[in-house]
Amino acid sequence: MTTQLSTRPMRIRRLLILAASMGALALAGGSAVVACVSPTQDALIESLGEEVEGVPQGEFHRYGQPCLYCHGGYGPSPQFSFGGTVFAQPDDEVPVSGAKVTVTDSTGQKKTMTSNCAGNFYVAEADYKPIYPVRIEVVCETPAGFDGVSFTYRNLMGTRVNREGSCAACHANEPASQDGPGRIYCVDERYPSSYQIDPDCQGGPKLGDAGSATAAGSSVSSGDAASSGSGGEP
């Protein structure tokens, strides 16, 4: 009986203290708890740099960058299954508009994406959720050249993709190296390219950017003779 009299106020006090502590904790660490951040992912996103001035967030922004760093389910951005950028040739930055990128998953389910004037293509996860591994091919129809002739190039990726939806995670916006296959491209460097930068495009490189001059000029670049002719993505 005596114990009851003495402990009841203590219980109430403890409950009050507990409630106050939890409230303070929630206030103090509220932002961190709500955001549920990943430092690794944040570092990857930060490594991409700022948006290019004058290019709004949307389908034309950040050409050549790994789309799924932001669009892979982390953060509020729309979620994609695949996304990337198609360029004219491996050694330049001229984006290709109208390239058809077809993904076929291990169950045979296909999805074809078409690149825009910035070379960007993507598919929302709601529209296509592949079962890996997947096979990818790129079909490009070149603009008519000086002789009025256009060509169709069909490039099949040399390996299967096993998990990565960001094409640029491997296909960085640079020539092939020991670390990666370089850009996704339409025309082997042995052949001339009639692709040009679209000056009216909201995104993509601008005329006069590094690498664009040679591309628009469509000359055969050096070192091309040693190329394998395996076609498209190395």
Next chain:
Amino acid sequence: MTSTPQVTPPSPSPSRWLACRLALVVLGAAVISSPACLATEELGTTDFSCPSPDGFRVVSQVLERRCGTMDCHGDESRTFRIYGRTGMRLPRTEAEYLAERQSTSAGTSVASVSSSDASASSGGGGDQTSSTGSGEGGASIFDEYVTGGTEATSNAEVEANRLSACGVEPDLISEVVNTEADPGTLTLVRKPRLTEAHKGGLIWKADSLQGDKCLTTWISGLVDVAACNGELKRP
């Protein structure tokens, strides 16, 4: 007689008692684990048995194709990392690469390649290079020593792949080589079979276990080249 309420001193609650015990356990664990750090002079090397390089080139081709894409084990951050023509290349300077290539063509390569490998190399993936000397048009063959380039998987890369495969569980693969354990105990074998969790999923499809046979026969000492070639023909 009036009874005055008496406050009895609170006995330690069970949760507080538990917390104290937990703290003691943590402290004890910290004390025990601290001397476990090794000083540099205490570090050393140990020998282990790794399956033979003989006939490994075709096994390497299978690993390059099935495991070595750049979004999986063709990545230097992986413990089990695979190098090859269609994936990550073994980092080399031009001088190193050309010197290795020359020594290979002179038949003094570290990784010996058996005659059976030559016939298997047509299976694709990392087949031995066909070009010799410098490339056409004055371009260096080193320019093609890139991911997806025409320079085939080098012997140094094949050897790196072999050591990587052994390095996953060196003690256990040693036991398997010495017939003290079954190949099926290895993570290297269990992951593609999906008998152990594997982010890449099931690699050897139920309708064709040739890749599994290729890998396990190499580990057991005699590569089943036909099985390896069969796996390489699969899409």
